[in-house]
Each structure stands twice: as structure tokens, then as C-alpha cells.
Amino acid sequence: MELGYFWSFFYFYAAIFFLCLGLTDCALGGNETYRLALLEFKAGITHDPLGVMSSWNDSMNFCQWQGVTCGRRHQRVISLNLMSLQLAGSISPHIGNLSFLRELHLANNSFSQEIPSEIGFLSRLQYLYLHNNSLGGTIPSNLSRCSNLINLNVINNQLVGEIPMEIGSLSKLRFSLAMRNNLTGTIPSSFGNLSFLETLGAAQNYFSGSIPNALGKLTTTKALALSSNTFSGTIPSSIFNLSSLKDLYLGDNPLHPGSLPSNLGILLPNLRRLGMYKAQLI
Ligand SMILES: *[C@@H]1O[C@H](CO)[C@@H](O)[C@H](O)[C@H]1NC(C)=O
Ligand SMILES: *[C@@H]1O[C@H](CO)[C@@H](O)[C@H](O)[C@H]1NC(C)=O
Ligand SMILES: *[C@@H]1O[C@H](CO)[C@@H](O)[C@H](O)[C@H]1NC(C)=O
Ligand SMILES: *[C@@H]1O[C@H](CO)[C@@H](O)[C@H](O)[C@H]1NC(C)=O
Ligand SMILES: *[C@@H]1O[C@H](CO)[C@@H](O)[C@H](O)[C@H]1NC(C)=O
Ligand SMILES: *[C@@H]1O[C@H](CO)[C@@H](O)[C@H](O)[C@H]1NC(C)=O
Ligand SMILES: *[C@@H]1O[C@H](CO)[C@@H](O)[C@H](O)[C@H]1NC(C)=O
Ligand SMILES: *[C@@H]1O[C@H](CO)[C@@H](O)[C@H](O)[C@H]1NC(C)=O
Numbered sequence: 001m002e003l004g005y006f007w008s009f010f011y012f013y014a015a016i017f018f019l020c021l022g023l024t025d026c027a028l029g030g031n032e033t034y035r036l037a038l039l040e041f042k043a044g045i046t047h048d049p050l051g052v053m054s055s056w057n058d059s060m061n062f063c064q065w066q067g068v069t070c071g072r073r074h075q076r077v078i079s080l081n082l083m084s085l086q087l088a089g090s091i092s093p094h095i096g097n098l099s100f101l102r103e104l105h106l107a108n109n110s111f112s113q114e115i116p117s118e119i120g121f122l123s124r125l126q127y128l129y130l131h132n133n134s135l136g137g138t139i140p141s142n143l144s145r146c147s148n149l150i151n152l153n154v155i156n157n158q159l160v161g162e163i164p165m166e167i168g169s170l171s172k173l174r175f176s177l178a179m180r181n182n183l184t185g186t187i188p189s190s191f192g193n194l195s196f197l198e199t200l201g202a203a204q205n206y207f208s209g210s211i212p213n214a215l216g217k218l219t220t221t222k223a224l225a226l227s228s229n230t231f232s233g234t235i236p237s238s239i240f241n242l243s244s245l246k247d248l249y250l251g252d253n254p255l256h257p258g259s260l261p262s263n264l265g266i267l268l269p270n271l272r273r274l275g276m277y278k279a280q281l282i
Contacts, residue, residue, distance in 0.1 A: 031062075031075045033097055034062060034075070034076065034077050034097070034098055035062045036094070036097075037092075037094040037095065037097035037098050038056065038062050038065065038068065038077070038080075038098075039056070040092045040094035041080075041091070041092045041094060041095055042056050043092065044089045044090045044091060044092040045087050045088070045089035046088055046089040046090075047086075047087065047088035047089060047110065048085075048086075048087055048088075049086050050085055050086055052066050052067070052082065052085045052087065053066075053087075056068075061075070062075075062077070063075055063077075066082075067080055067081050067082040067085075068080060069081070071100065076099075076100035077098045077100060077101055078100050078101060078102050078103070079101070079102060079103040079104075079105070080095075080098070080101060080103070080104050080105065080106075081103065081105040082105065082106055082109065083105050083106065083107045083108050083109070083129065084107070084108040084109070085109060086109065086110070087106075087109040087110065087111065088109065088110035088111065088112065089111060089112070090111065090112060090113040090114075091106065091111055091113070091115065091116055091135075092116070093116040093117075093118040094118070095116060095118060095119060095122075096116065096118025096119060096120070096121035096122060097118075097121070098122065099121065099122065099123075099124070100124055101122050101124065101125055102124050102125060102126050102127065102148075103125070103126060103127040103129075104119070104122070104125060104127070104128050104129065104130075105127065105129040106129065106130055106133065107129040107130060107131045107132050107133070107153070108131070108132040108133075109132070109133055110133060110134055111130070111133040111134065111135055112133070112134040112135065112136065112158075113135070113136065113137070114135065114136060114137030114138075114140075115130065115135055115137065115139065115140055115143075115154075115159075116140070117140035117141075117142040117143075118142075119140070119142070119143060119146065120140065120142025120143055120144070120145035120146060121145070122146055123145065123146060123147060123148065124148055125146045125148060125149055126148050126149060126150045126151070126172075127149075127150060127151045128143075128146070128149060128151065128152050128153065129151070129153045130153065130154050130157065131153045131154060131155040131156055131157070131177070132155065132156045132157075133156075133157050134157060134158055135154070135157040135158060135159060136157070136158040136159065136160065137159065137160065137161075138159065138160060138161035138162070138164075139154065139159060139161070139163055139164060139167070139178075139183075140164070141164035141165075141166045141167075143164070143166075143167060143170075144164065144166035144167055144169050144170060146170065147169075147170065147171070147172070148172055149170050149172060149173055150172055150173065150174050150175070151173075151174060151175040151177075152167075152170070152173060152175065152176050152177065152178075153175065153177045154177065154178050154181065155177050155178065155179045155180055155181075155201065156179070156180040156181075157180075157181050158181065158182060159178070159181040159182065159183055160181075160182045160183065160184065161183065161184060161185070162183065162184060162185030162186075162188075163178070163183060163185065163187065163188055164188070165188040165190050166190070167188065167190070167191070168188050168189075168190020168191045168192070168193050168194060169190065169193070170194065171193070171194070171195070171196070172196060173194050173196065173197055174196050174197060174198045174199070175197075175198060175199045175201075176191075176194070176197060176199070176200050176201070177199065177201040178201060178202055178205065179201045179202065179203045179204050179205070179225065180203075180204045180205075181204075181205050182205060182206055183202070183205040183206060183207060184205070184206045184207065184208065185207065185208070185209070186207060186208065186209035186210070186212060187200075187202060187207065187211070187212050187215065187226075188212075189212045189213070189214035190214075191212070191214065191215065191218070192212065192214030192215060192216070192217035192218065193217070194218065195217075195218075195219075195220065196220060197218050197220065197221050198220060198221060198222050198223070199221070199222060199223040199224075199225075200215070200218070200221060200223070200224050200225070200226075201223070201225045202225065202226050202229065203225040203226060203227045203228050203229070203249060204227070204228045204229070205228075205229055206229065206230060207226070207229040207230065207231060208229070208230040208231065208232065209231065209232065209233070210231065210232060210233035210234075210236070211226060211231050211233070211235060211236055211239070211250075212236070213236040213238050214238075215236070215238065215239060215242075216236060216237075216238020216239055216241050216242065217238075218242060219241075219242060219243070219244060220244055221242055221244060221245060222244055222245060222246045222247065222270075223245070223246060223247040223248075224239075224242070224245060224247070224248050224249070225247070225249040225275075226249060226250055226253065227249040227250060227251045227252050227253065227275050227277065228251070228252040228253070229252075229253050230253065230254060231250075231253040231254070231255060232253070232254050232255060232256065233255065233256055234255065234256045234258045235250065235255060235258060235260075237261075240261055240264065240267040240268060241267070242268065243267070243268060243269060243270065244270060245268050245270060245271055246270050246271060246272045246273070247271075247272060247273045247275075248268070248271060248273070248274050248275065249273070249274075249275035250275065250276060251275045251276045251277030252277055260276075
């Protein structure tokens with residue numbers, strides 16, 4: 001009897017010990033950190049007409065809450081997907097505590113206020129979808145710390161200010177989409193370092209200055225959308241070096257009346273669409 005007791009305790013603690021071994025989660029208070037961070041995120045939501053967030057309660061483990069996906073082996077949140085659920089409110093800075101997050105998908109809601117710079121703590125983040133919301137303020141430079149980011153989509157928000165130069169250090173970035181905001185300044189020349197960039201979408205903002213010559217280094221880029229801004233000066237000839245380009249939109253900018261090279265079809269053999277609407281070209 002006594003001995004049986006001893007062994008059951010022994011196995012219990014041994015099991016806990018081995019579960020914790022190799023898991024930094026245990027040292028950090030693990031699962032509880034993620035649960036609290038999710039509850040803080042829920043607290044930032046002020047409008048939820050579909051009652052989505054009511055499933056985020058203690059009757060179920062947080063890995064079962066709507067929109068939450070945990071890793072297969074550990075109770076670590078790897079994805080938060082709450083797209084198109086008519087949610088309004090702010091994005092809690094506590095989101096930065098979901099340290100294993102790979103995907104944050106909040107597109108097509110009514111999130112307002114600023115993008116929290118704590119997202120920069122999410123070093124494993126690959127997909128950040130914030131398009132179709134009402135987010136204001138600037139793009140935080142700390143996003144540049146999300147060194148695994150592949151897709152950054154902030155289309156159709158109320159973002160102002162300049163694109164931080166540091167974003168150009170996101171070396172895995174393939175899609176950088178910021179159309180339909182109120183961004184100003186120029187495209188940082190550090191973007192020329194984004195050697196995997198497939199699409200750069202900056203149309204319908206208030207970008208100004210000249211189109212950076214450095215964009216001519218984006219040899220893998222398939223789409224470049226810079227239309228409907230206030231870019232001035234001439235189109236840098238380096239742009240006509242981008243032989244992978246399929247879509248090029250430069251129209252509706254006060255660009256210097258210039259000429260497209262007559263051998264455009266040879267320089268850009270893959271070009272399907274050329275948007276030069278309202279551009280003054282001779
Ligand atoms: C998130 O982490 C910070 C420290 O980095 C801590 O102060 C805060 O309480 C944490 N939030 C949650 C919800 O665990
Ligand atoms: C808690 O979540 C469960 C599962 O989604 C749901 O059935 C239940 O109604 C929720 N409880 C409350 C009080 O909202
Ligand atoms: C966006 O959300 C609205 C409702 O707010 C919905 O009608 C529409 O289908 C959603 N769009 C997409 C692409 O999911
Ligand atoms: C963005 O919002 C508009 C209007 O609600 C909707 O028609 C569109 O489908 C949304 N797009 C995406 C990608 O969710
Ligand atoms: C932003 O990044 C700086 C370093 O680049 C760091 O010291 C700071 O803690 C970060 N702040 C937030 C809120 O992420
Ligand atoms: C963005 O620009 C539009 C059109 O000029 C304007 O109506 C809106 O107030 C601006 N929003 C911000 C946050 O600056
Ligand atoms: C591009 O990257 C190189 C090295 O990786 C760095 O020295 C240079 O400053 C970067 N260029 C820009 C414009 O950020
Ligand atoms: C076009 O690319 C070639 C080779 O990659 C380079 O030598 C040349 O300077 C580039 N032209 C422009 C205008 O950037």
C-alpha cells in the first residue's frame with residue numbers, strides 16, 4: 001500500500017519532470033503565458049456581433065478556442081486566424097507574448113488604433129495579414145525583427161508616415177503590400193536588398209520623391225505597383241532591368257514626361273500589364 005503510493009507519486013513527478021525537460025515553456029510559465037496573452041487580446045475587442053469571442057472561455061483549453069491553432073506536440077499557439085468576423089477594437093500589445101506564432105490573420109475586420117510594435121517580438125512570424133481594417137499610426141520599425149516574415153499585408157487601412165527603412169532587412173519577404181493607405185515619404189532604398197520579393201504593392205498612397213534606383217535590384221520581382229502616388233522625377237532606367245516583371249503600374253503619378261524605352265518588350269519579356277494611366281509619357 002505505502003509502496004504503491006510512493007511509486008504513483010514518483011511516476012507523477014517523473015512525468016512532469018520529463019514533460020518540462022527541453023521545453024522552455026515550463027521555465028516561462030508556459031501555457032499560462034499564452035492563455036493570458038489570448039485573454040488580453042480578447043479584452044481589446046470591443047465589438048463582436050457574431051459572438052466569436054464567447055468561445056474563448058475556460059470551459060475549453062485555449063487551443064480549442066475559435067481561430068486559435070496550437071502546435072501538434074506542445075500547447076503553443078502557432079496561428080491566430082480571425083479574418084472576416086466583423087470584429088472591432090484594438091490589437092493588444094500582449095500579442096507579442098505568443099512567441100511561437102507563425103501566422104496572424106486579422107484581415108477584413110474593423111481593428112483600429114495602432115499596430116503594436118510588440119509584434120516585433122514574434123520572431124517566428126511568417127504571415128501578417130492585417131488588410132481591410134482601420135489601423136492608424138505608423139508601420140512600427142520593430143516589425144523588422146520578425147526576421148522570418150514572408151507576407152506583410154496592410155492593404156486598405158489608415159496608416160500614415162513613412163515605411164521604416166529597417167523593413168528592408170526582412171530578407172525572406174516575398175509580398176510587401178501596403179496599397180490604399182496614407183503613407184508618405186519614399187520607398188526606402190533598403191528594399192533593393194529584398195532578394196526574394198515577388199510583389200511590392202505601394203499604390204494609392206501619398207508616396208513622393210523619386211522612384212528609388214535601388215528597386216532595379218529586385219530581379220525576382222513579378223509585380224511592382226506604385227500608381228496613384230505623388231512620385232516625381234524620371235523612371236529610373238534600372239526598372240527596365242527587371243526581366244521577371246509581369247505587372248508594372250506607375251500611372252497617376254506626376255512623373256517627369258519621359259519616354260519608355262523602345263525595346264521595352266526585349267528588356268521586360270514577361271510583361272503582361274503595363275499601367276501608365278495618366279502618366280505623361282512621350
Ligand atoms: C507579456 O510579457 C510581458 C513581458 O515581456 C509581461 O509584462 C506581460 O505581463 C506578459 N503578458 C501576458 C498576458 O502574459
Ligand atoms: C464557452 O465556450 C463554449 C464552447 O464554444 C460554449 O459552448 C459556451 O457557451 C461558452 N460559455 C459561455 C459562458 O459563453
Ligand atoms: C469581408 O467582410 C465582410 C463583412 O464584414 C464580408 O461581407 C465579406 O465577404 C468579407 N470579404 C472577404 C473576402 O472575406
Ligand atoms: C475588403 O472589404 C470590402 C468591403 O467590405 C470587401 O468587399 C472586400 O471583399 C474585402 N477584401 C478582403 C480581401 O477581405
Ligand atoms: C523595439 O525594438 C527595440 C530594439 O530594436 C527594443 O529595444 C524594444 O524593446 C522593442 N520594443 C517593442 C515594444 O517591441
Ligand atoms: C487619409 O486620406 C484620406 C483622403 O485624403 C482622408 O480622408 C483621411 O482622413 C486620411 N486618414 C488619415 C488617418 O490621415
Ligand atoms: C543592403 O544589405 C547590405 C548587406 O547585407 C548592407 O550593407 C546595405 O547597407 C543594405 N542596403 C541598404 C540600402 O539598406
Ligand atoms: C542592369 O543590369 C546589368 C547586369 O545585371 C547591370 O550591369 C546594369 O548596370 C543594370 N542597369 C541599370 C540601369 O541598373
